[in-house]
Amino acid sequence: MTTARTLQFKIYRYDPDTDQKPTMQDISVEIDATDRKLLDALVKLKAKDDAIAFRRSCREGVCGSDALNINGRNGLACLTDIASFPEGKPIVLRPLPGLPVIRDLIVDMTQFFKQYHSIKPYLINNDPPPERERLQSPEEREELNGLYECILCACCSTSCPSFWWNPDKFVGPAGLLAAYRFIADTRDQATNERLDNLEDPYRLFRCHTIMNCVDVCPKGLNPTKAIGKIKDMMVQRSI
Amino acid sequence: MVNRKIVGAHYGLMDWLVQRITGVVMVVFTLIVALGLIQGAGASYESWRGFMSAGLMRFVSFLFIVSLCWHAWVGVRDIWMDYIQPAGIKLTLHVLTLLALIGYAGWAVQIIWRL
Numbered sequence: 001m002t003t004a005r006t007l008q009f010k011i012y013r014y015d016p017d018t019d020q021k022p023t024m025q026d027i028s029v030e031i032d033a034t035d036r037k038l039l040d041a042l043v044k045l046k047a048k049d050d051a052i053a054f055r056r057s058c059r060e061g062v063c064g065s066d067a068l069n070i071n072g073r074n075g076l077a078c079l080t081d082i083a084s085f086p087e088g089k090p091i092v093l094r095p096l097p098g099l100p101v102i103r104d105l106i107v108d109m110t111q112f113f114k115q116y117h118s119i120k121p122y123l124i125n126n127d128p129p130p131e132r133e134r135l136q137s138p139e140e141r142e143e144l145n146g147l148y149e150c151i152l153c154a155c156c157s158t159s160c161p162s163f164w165w166n167p168d169k170f171v172g173p174a175g176l177l178a179a180y181r182f183i184a185d186t187r188d189q190a191t192n193e194r195l196d197n198l199e200d201p202y203r204l205f206r207c208h209t210i211m212n213c214v215d216v217c218p219k220g221l222n223p224t225k226a227i228g229k230i231k232d233m234m235v236q237r238s239i
Numbered sequence: 240m241v242n243r244k245i246v247g248a249h250y251g252l253m254d255w256l257v258q259r260i261t262g263v264v265m266v267v268f269t270l271i272v273a274l275g276l277i278q279g280a281g282a283s284y285e286s287w288r289g290f291m292s293a294g295l296m297r298f299v300s301f302l303f304i305v306s307l308c309w310h311a312w313v314g315v316r317d318i319w320m321d322y323i324q325p326a327g328i329k330l331t332l333h334v335l336t337l338l339a340l341i342g343y344a345g346w347a348v349q350i351i352w353r354l
Contacts, residue, residue, distance in 0.1 A: 165321050201251035201320065208317070234252045 004032045007041055007082070008090040011052065015103050022101070026090070031082065038091075039066055039077040054105040061218060064153030068105055069094040074155035074216040096158040098167065111167045112154045112174070119171060119179040119197065124190035134187040147181035147226060149219050150174060156213035156223055162206040169202035173213035173223035176204065180226035183233065195234055204230060258313040261306035268303040271296075292354035304347045308340040315340075 006028050014022035029044045039059055046052055057063040059078045066077040071085075071092050085091050099107035125134065157163045157172035171179065179198060182188050198204040204227070213223040275281075280290035290296060315336045323329045 162321065196249065197247045199249050199252055200247040201254065203247055205251040205255050206321065231252070231255065235256060238252060 004030070005087075006030055007085070008088075009041075009045065010090045010092045011045075011104070012094040012101075013052070013104055014101050016101065024092075035082060037078050038070065038080040038082060041082060042066075042077055052105075053103045062151060064151035067096055067153040067155045067158075067218075069096055074159045076153060076155070076218045079218050096154055098158045098164040099154070107154075107158075109154060112157055112172065113152075115157075115167070115171045115175040116152065116178060118203075119175050119182070119194070120190070121178045121182065123182065123185065123188050124193075125187055126189060136186055140186040143184045143186075144181060146221055147177060147184065150177055150181075150221060151219060153218065155216045155218055156221075159212040159216045160207075161210070161212070162208065166202060166206055170206040171198070171203050173207070173227070176207070176230065177221060177223040177226045180230050183230060191233075192237075195230070195237065198230060199234060254313045254316075258310055261310040264302055264306040265310065268299060268306075271299060288354060291351070297351055297354070300351045301348060304344055304351070308344045312337065312340055 008026070008028045010024045010026055012022055013019075013025045027045060027049060029041055029048060031041050031044060035041055035044070037059075039056060042052075042054060042056070046054075054068070054077070055065040056077070057065045059066075061076055061079045064076070067074060068077055070077070070080055074096060093105060095101050095105045095107045099109065099111065102108050152174060154174060156177075157174045160170075160173055162170050163172040176198070179194060183191055183194050188194075207224075207227050209224055209227075211224045214221075214225075217223070275290050279286065281287050291300065316333060319329050319332045319336070323332060
């Protein structure tokens with residue numbers, strides 16, 4: 001249980017309209033025993049200095065809007081325990097790396113979603129819909145576990161150096177995880193087109209399997225494994 | 240050029256696969272050479288020369304040189320693709336890398352076959 005204490009923060013502040021360059025602001029906030037997560041502290045910080053900008057919504061790790069770079073590591077503020085921070089050291093908060101900053105901790109996710117949309121993240125099935133639903137066996141459904149749970153918080157893609165260098169060409173771990181979610185779906189009929197769309201030195205093969213994505217995913221998902229399965233399927237259809 | 244069409248270029252798999260296969264070839268070659276050294280092939284110049292000039296060893300060395308250069312081509316090109324953005328500089332670096340690797344391969348083969 002977290003007890004009452006003072007938290008020291010170093011927060012990235014930047015307003016592109018007025019500031020020449022970003023600065024790190026030192027600020028502290030009193031928290032009490034009911035404040036359990038970093039987001040609770042951020043809400044208190046906002047009450048103290050209401051100019052600090054960050055995104056938040058559901059506060060329970062489902063909406064994916066409060067993804068930040070916390071002490072150098074991407075994560076969700078609402079899932080990060082205050083108790084996990086060492087005493088006496090300031091907590092360094094920065095926006096997700098590699099994306100343009102709109103203001104303070106808020107980044108422009110356009111490029112991230114552009115890549116997500118490029119993999120056609122919806123079921124493609126041209127058969128007339130059946131009376132009730134398109135059925136799958138329990139084993140077929142099992143294959144989608146670990147894929148469909150992605151909340152698109154962008155923690156993974158913005159921790160991936162390949163996505164930093166080529167965000168316009170490399171789909172990124174989040175997009176590739178979603179791509180495999182539909183490639184693996186037995187109800188989907190566009191498997192070949194999906195593999196064609198990804199067979200590209202940039203779109204898929206910029207992944208060098210360094211697994212930063214797996215390391216930071218707040219939902220415990222494994223994009224690297226999904227990317228490996230996409231490569232396996234490409235090899236199988238080509239030999 | 241600005242609005243790049245988001246669709247696969249329909250290549251990339253072969254390079255990725257080649258990098259893995261040539262990696263395996265190089266591991267096998269390294270093991271053969273290590274085994275030769277353990278058995279004393281490196282004791283003198285004559286024994287080392289005898290080891291490397293055996294018919295099978297020439298064949299395996301040739302495979303190793305080709306694998307090494309092909310592997311290096313995929314790897315170095317990956318670095319240019321990751322970090323170099325302007326297309327002109329990237330293409331120039333690709334061509335220079337390719338020419339250097341072909342030159343090295345030819346040179347290495349010349350040395351091996353002269354034994």
